Amino acid sequence: MSKKTAVIRFIIALAITSLCCALGAFLGTGIDEQTTNLFGYLALGVTLFWLVLIPVNIIAKALYAKSKQLSVRQRQEYYLSRRDEAINDLPRTVRKMVLLRHITECYSALLLLSGLFVAFAIGVGNTTASYSLAPFYLIYGFIGRLSPRMRKFKFEGYTDPADYPVLHSLAHRAAALVGMDGSIRIRLIPDSNAGIAKVGNKSYSLQLGVQLLDVLDEDELYQILIHEFAHLTKDGNPSDKEYRLFAFITEREDNSLTSLLNILFGFTDVLYVFEYFLYRMTASLAIEQIADSAILKNGNPQSAVNALAKTNYYYLFDKESGEHIEEHFYAPTELRSNAIRTLCDVFRTALGKREAFWRELLMHEIQPRSASHPIFRNRMSALGISDYSVSLPDEEGAFRAECRRAVDDTDKELYEARKDSYAEEREENYVKPLAVVESWRASNTDPTAEQSRPLMDALLALGYTEELEALCDRIIEHTQNVWATPHAHMVKGTILLTRYDKAGIDHIYRAIELNKNYLEEGLNAIGEFCCLMGLQEELDIYREKAVELQQNYEDEYRHTGELNASDRLARDDMPSDMLNGILAYIQSIDEGKIKRIYLVRKIISDTFFSSVFVAEFKKDTDEESAERVLDKIFNHLDTHPADRQFSLFTYDERIGSILKRVNGCVVYDAKTQ
Numbered sequence: 001m002s003k004k005t006a007v008i009r010f011i012i013a014l015a016i017t018s019l020c021c022a023l024g025a026f027l028g029t030g031i032d033e034q035t036t037n038l039f040g041y042l043a044l045g046v047t048l049f050w051l052v053l054i055p056v057n058i059i060a061k062a063l064y065a066k067s068k069q070l071s072v073r074q075r076q077e078y079y080l081s082r083r084d085e086a087i088n089d090l091p092r093t094v095r096k097m098v099l100l101r102h103i104t105e106c107y108s109a110l111l112l113l114s115g116l117f118v119a120f121a122i123g124v125g126n127t128t129a130s131y132s133l134a135p136f137y138l139i140y141g142f143i144g145r146l147s148p149r150m151r152k153f154k155f156e157g158y159t160d161p162a163d164y165p166v167l168h169s170l171a172h173r174a175a176a177l178v179g180m181d182g183s184i185r186i187r188l189i190p191d192s193n194a195g196i197a198k199v200g201n202k203s204y205s206l207q208l209g210v211q212l213l214d215v216l217d218e219d220e221l222y223q224i225l226i227h228e229f230a231h232l233t234k235d236g237n238p239s240d241k242e243y244r245l246f247a248f249i250t251e252r253e254d255n256s257l258t259s260l261l262n263i264l265f266g267f268t269d270v271l272y273v274f275e276y277f278l279y280r281m282t283a284s285l286a287i288e289q290i291a292d293s294a295i296l297k298n299g300n301p302q303s304a305v306n307a308l309a310k311t312n313y314y315y316l317f318d319k320e321s322g323e324h325i326e327e328h329f330y331a332p333t334e335l336r337s338n339a340i341r342t343l344c345d346v347f348r349t350a351l352g353k354r355e356a357f358w359r360e361l362l363m364h365e366i367q368p369r370s371a372s373h374p375i376f377r378n379r380m381s382a383l384g385i386s387d388y389s390v391s392l393p394d395e396e397g398a399f400r401a402e403c404r405r406a407v408d409d410t411d412k413e414l415y416e417a418r419k420d421s422y423a424e425e426r427e428e429n430y431v432k433p434l435a436v437v438e439s440w441r442a443s444n445t446d447p448t449a450e451q452s453r454p455l456m457d458a459l460l461a462l463g464y465t466e467e468l469e470a471l472c473d474r475i476i477e478h479t480q481n482v483w484a485t486p487h488a489h490m491v492k493g494t495i496l497l498t499r500y501d502k503a504g505i506d507h508i509y510r511a512i513e514l515n516k517n518y519l520e521e522g523l524n525a526i527g528e529f530c531c532l533m534g535l536q537e538e539l540d541i542y543r544e545k546a547v548e549l550q551q552n553y554e555d556e557y558r559h560t561g562e563l564n565a566s567d568r569l570a571r572d573d574m575p576s577d578m579l580n581g582i583l584a585y586i587q588s589i590d591e592g593k594i595k596r597i598y599l600v601r602k603i604i605s606d607t608f609f610s611s612v613f614v615a616e617f618k619k620d621t622d623e624e625s626a627e628r629v630l631d632k633i634f635n636h637l638d639t640h641p642a643d644r645q646f647s648l649f650t651y652d653e654r655i656g657s658i659l660k661r662v663n664g665c666v667v668y669d670a671k672t673q
Helices: 003-027 033-067 072-088 090-124 129-150 165-177 218-230 240-250 259-264 266-298 301-324 339-364 376-382 398-418 422-443 449-462 465-477 479-498 504-514 516-533 536-555 557-561 576-589 623-638 653-659
Strands: 183-189 194-199 203-209 568-570 594-605 608-617 646-650 666-669
Touching: 003 090, 003 129, 033 090, 033 129, 033 259, 033 266, 072 090, 072 266, 072 536, 090 129, 090 240, 090 266, 129 259, 165 183, 165 203, 165 218, 165 398, 183 398, 194 218, 203 218, 218 266, 218 301, 240 266, 259 266, 266 301, 266 376, 301 339, 301 376, 301 479, 339 376, 339 398, 339 516, 422 449, 449 465, 449 479, 449 623, 465 479, 479 504, 479 516, 504 516, 504 536, 516 536, 536 557, 557 594, 576 594, 576 623, 576 666, 608 623, 608 653, 623 646
Parallel strands: 183 203, 608 646
Antiparallel strands: 194 203, 568 594, 594 608, 594 666
């Protein structure tokens, strides 16, 4: 929040509080002493009510959080049961959210009115102005809570309807077909998606991906627009007000002037955010099905399925893009002026070569449990279509001319936005990785454990897949670099899965077994692959393994990534040669930025602990330099040949107060070196 906004809110809150006090003083002029005292007692009662609400919210919030501490399997079962409820009876699910919103709003109204009443009662009793601080704080907090409602959306970067009359006409036709009217603005975006959002009472922000426009005919786009506008109907996405309340809560300010109100909403806000987030996760499939039903009722299901096939093909193309794009984006010394057009042309070529394979994948795909959209074949079935065709559109006519123009205009916009930063981007994404690779090639030796991950990452960034895979194989096969093998297994497995080779699954499981840092990334890759390939047997095994691995991580390894006042800490008895080696490495790469290094042992269980390093940087260290040094330290610890769990944190005031409990935890001080 800007200083200007804070001052304006302060003035408004002060004005409202003063007005209530003045009104109370004016109306209370002729009131007898007994009535005046009554107002005073009521104001005192309301103030005591606020004081009671503070511990009630704190305790209720803590108890609610504790009630949600379920095992991985319990959480999974809870989520699936809520998803089934939403699919089977979406109106009932929505009614529950609406009821929760009403309860939250009624509670809000009660608190606001109580604040206004106390300010009024202060005026009636002609009480000293200092007593008005409590209602002032409350009213100030409410202004902050309501401020998102007052934000005006700026349609910057949106198309001029005069430049794209056909696209705008299609959008208005689709909106009218599902019973929507109002102002529609179109934003062209450089991808293959479409989305819509309501802005204000009767304005709509429609985003259209130009890569998708490049391959759609007019009727196919029209079906997509029907689907998008159907999301905004009462039946298609009946949660507009619920979403706005969710946005208000998650965007709320938290400072000294709003802290009172935030505490009073501690429980209700946590409850509402959790329930709304869960609602969006579990109801998304049902909401998408309702939007598709609008096409079934009012549109052309066959054209819709043809368009959906193209959107799904683009998703598969993105996964394979490295196989289809010959030159690295940052290889040219000058920024390309036609990057989107080039990508569109590459997709058109890939479509001709890969369409049969992609079609086979879509026909065997399994619905992921966490998916927000039904998979293609389920949507095709729901639309009553048994087959589909995918062809490039005829380029004749005003519609196709606008689509081509959309691609060109987006290319120009991207060029203007990135031309000044391209050299810096190229340095980070191409020049530096290339220097790492060329240095290694010139050395003609196998990389050390510390060199392996940066080298693999550089080869991956450059798209040197064959060389990368050969390096992974050497690291996996040669035991002298065994501590770099988790990353090698992860990269090798990812390469194989990209080629649709299920042998990559075992490599990723091995990476997770050796290094729990790959748990989330690895499990996501395996689950997505099994669903995409229709591997039901492997998927069943994966789901059981995922529960076991995630639970093990939560029970022990999760705690290695946090440092809290409640942790069991002690001095670490790390062997001196190991510690000296780590510190020597840190000094060799710290660029003179580190002030101190701390080391403590975090005891997680009777059989498991982590050696925790904390790096304290000098005051003049910029964020980029600190992150660069930390990445190198993390890589060193993550590939260290010791059979020991390491953790790494950056020093701050909170962590400093925790470290004070352990005597002798400073293991490096730049002043003494």
